[in-house]
Amino acid sequence: MKAMDNLRAKVARWPYALLSVTAAVASFGAYTCMYAFRKAFAAGTFTGQQYFHVDYKVWLVIAQIIGYTLSKFYGIRFIAEIKGNKRGITILMLIGIAWLALLGFAVVPAPYNIIFLFINGFPLGLIWGLVFSYLEGRRSTEFMAAVLSISLIFASGFVKTIGRTLLHILPISDFQMPFLTGAVFVIPLVLFVFFLELVPPPTAEDIKLRTKRTTMNATERKQFLQRFLPGIILTLIIYVLLTVMRDVRDNFEVEIWASLGVKSSMIYTSTDTKISVIVLIVISLLILVRKNLRAFSIIHIMIIGGCVLIGASTILFSLKMINPTTWMTMAGLGLYLGYVPYNAIFFERMIATFHYKSNVGFLIYVADSLGYLGSVGLLMVKEFGRPNISWGQFFKEGVVFVAIIGGVCALLSLFYFLQKARKKDETEQPQSESGNQLNIQPA
Numbered sequence: 136m137k138a139m140d141n142l143r144a145k146v147a148r149w150p151y152a153l154l155s156v157t158a159a160v161a162s163f164g165a166y167t168c169m170y171a172f173r174k175a176f177a178a179g180t181f182t183g184q185q186y187f188h189v190d191y192k193v194w195l196v197i198a199q200i201i202g203y204t205l206s207k208f209y210g211i212r213f214i215a216e217i218k219g220n221k222r223g224i225t226i227l228m229l230i231g232i233a234w235l236a237l238l239g240f241a242v243v244p245a246p247y248n249i250i251f252l253f254i255n256g257f258p259l260g261l262i263w264g265l266v267f268s269y270l271e272g273r274r275s276t277e278f279m280a281a282v283l284s285i286s287l288i289f290a291s292g293f294v295k296t297i298g299r300t301l302l303h304i305l306p307i308s309d310f311q312m313p314f315l316t317g318a319v320f321v322i323p324l325v326l327f328v329f330f331l332e333l334v335p336p337p338t339a340e341d342i343k344l345r346t347k348r349t350t351m352n353a354t355e356r357k358q359f360l361q362r363f364l365p366g367i368i369l370t371l372i373i374y375v376l377l378t379v380m381r382d383v384r385d386n387f388e389v390e391i392w393a394s395l396g397v398k399s400s401m402i403y404t405s406t407d408t409k410i411s412v413i414v415l416i417v418i419s420l421l422i423l424v425r426k427n428l429r430a431f432s433i434i435h436i437m438i439i440g441g442c443v444l445i446g447a448s449t450i451l452f453s454l455k456m457i458n459p460t461t462w463m464t465m466a467g468l469g470l471y472l473g474y475v476p477y478n479a480i481f482f483e484r485m486i487a488t489f490h491y492k493s494n495v496g497f498l499i500y501v502a503d504s505l506g507y508l509g510s511v512g513l514l515m516v517k518e519f520g521r522p523n524i525s526w527g528q529f530f531k532e533g534v535v536f537v538a539i540i541g542g543v544c545a546l547l548s549l550f551y552f553l554q555k556a557r558k559k560d561e562t563e564q565p566q567s568e569s570g571n572q573l574n575i576q577p578a
Contacts, residue, residue: 139332147335155275158334159282162266164327165226166283168320170290171297172233173199173259175316176240176252177386178298179309186246189518196386198249199256200511206260207504214264214496215351222265223332229258229265230324237314248310260503263478264496269334271483271495272348273341274422277430280479281418285411287478288471291385292407344425345487348494359493360501363485366555369548370477371505373438376537377474378506379513383533384467387526394527395459406460410468414475421480427487428556434476434484435549439542441472446538449531466534473541477502488556 146154176195184191217225236255240248270279298316301307307315337348351359360367384391392402417437424430448465451457457465482498517529 143333143335146333151275151338154334155273155279157330158270159279161327161330161334162270162279162283163286164323165331166262166266166286167290167293168324168327169230169259169262170286170294171320172230172237172313172317173255174291174294174385175298175313176237176309177291178295178302178316178389179312180389181245181309184245188522191245193514193518194246194249195252197511197514198252200382200507200514202253202256203260204504204507204511206257207500207507210261210264210500211356211497211504212353213261214268214500215356215494217265217268218350219268219336222268223328226262226265226328226331227325229261232258234314234317234321237317241311241314245310260507263503264500266331267479267499268494268496269331272337272345274344276345276483277422277480278419280483281415281421281475284418284475284479285415287475288407288414288467289404289411291388292404295388296401296404345427345483346490347492348486349492351493351497355493356497359491359497362491363489363555366548366551367501369544369551370481371502373473373541373544373548374477374502375506375509376541377470377477378503379509380530380533380537381470381474382507382510383513383526383530384470387530390526391530392459392463394525395463397459402460406464406467409464410471413468414471417472418475418480421484427484428553430480431484431488431552432549434481435545435552438473438476438481438545439549441469441474442538442542442545444469444472445534446542449535449538452531469538470534473537473545485552488552489559 146157149157176199179192181190181192181195186194233255236251240251240255242248243251266283267280270276270283273279294316297319298312301312301315301319302309305315337345392398421430421433424433445466446469448457448462448469452459452462452466478499482495485498486493486495513533517524521529
């Protein structure tokens with residue numbers, strides 16, 4: 136521990152820009168490695184297997200998402216209260232448990248191995264909050280969070296490409312592939328977590344600009360939700376819709392592309408890389424906006440723009456004015472322009488705008504718990520309510536709903552928080568003037 140403290144002290148003397156880049160790359164790398172343990176199974180097709188008239192792969196997705204969803208509910212308390220000195224080892228232990236679950240999935244025959252995807256999902260649901268806690272509350276949080284958030288887009292396609300490649304070059308089955316894909320990322324994971332541990336705490340200037348980040352007990356969490364309840368409800372509606380359709384795209388991307396007549400194994404990485412670069416640039420530019428309320432408003436506009444892009448691209452595709460690849464790229468970009476801010480900078484700037492001592496992890500896990508609960512519900516509706524519809528058609532219909540409802544809720548959310556900020560300024564101004572008068576009076 137002493138050696139680690141000495142290293143961290145040396146890193147703290149680095150130029151701020153270099154430190155920010157190091158933290159950003161380490162967080163991106165760590166979360167990308169996590170995806171290898173979570174999403175590699177989605178690269179398999181498990182063709183021809185059904186249980187109770189439901190596709191075997193759907194059972195796997197449902198099992199993992201249930202575990203992941205329960206993890207998000209648990210994480211509301213866990214992430215809000217975890218101490219900083221336990222984060223690194225906790226990340227490695229949780230991913231290690233998930234990796235062992237993939238070994239069980241490879242060894243135990245179907246359908247009994249479905250339970251291992253549930254076990255795999257639970258520990259992995261806590262990783263985002265742990266990784267993001269290294270980055271929040273800093274002047275450069277937008278840049279670092281943007282780089283981290285790109286892993287949400289890039290890692291899925293990248294891991295699927297690695298998984299499909301292993302299936303082609305090695306004599307392995309769809310069941311063994313997820314565990315072996317995870318093995319490829321073990322050493323990089325350890326290295327990236329080590330570099331995260333070197334990141335020093337926020338500086339005094341960081342705290343001044345972005346508000347101090349603290350742990351939150353149950354009473355503090357309840358008070359926060361009550362204070363911003365209408366805005367949080369609108370936020371949760373948008374986030375649930377975006378999470379559900381983003382998860383459909385993520386888990387059934389192979390099937391969606393196939394239904395569109397595109398079967399190239401490189402299409403996942405090439406499409407997601409383009410989306411990643413655009414989202415990275417857009418979010419990173421917010422680092423130039425120092426006023427928190429202005430940045431918070433711009434983030435809302437970004438989300439509204441994402442919903443408009445989803446709707447417009449789907450209409451154009453329906454009219455056969457753009458091809459499937461262009462539509463999937465534009466719809467995917469719209470989804471992530473709306474989805475990524477909630478995982479990276481929406482709550483960061485919200486806390487900074489209202490100067491509320493709290494932490495981003497708590498808010499993300501409130502949103503995530505409901506978002507993934509929605510994903511489970513949607514899978515049930517699709518499989519038991521509309522089992523004959525293709526994933527491509529299901530995705531197409533779903534994103535239209537997201538575009539309309541999400542866009543309206545985002546607009547209402549913007550109006551609510553602007554009004555809330557205006558009232559905050561009006562109440563603080565008299566207090567400030569009163570305080571100044573008291574200061575000039577003799578003791």
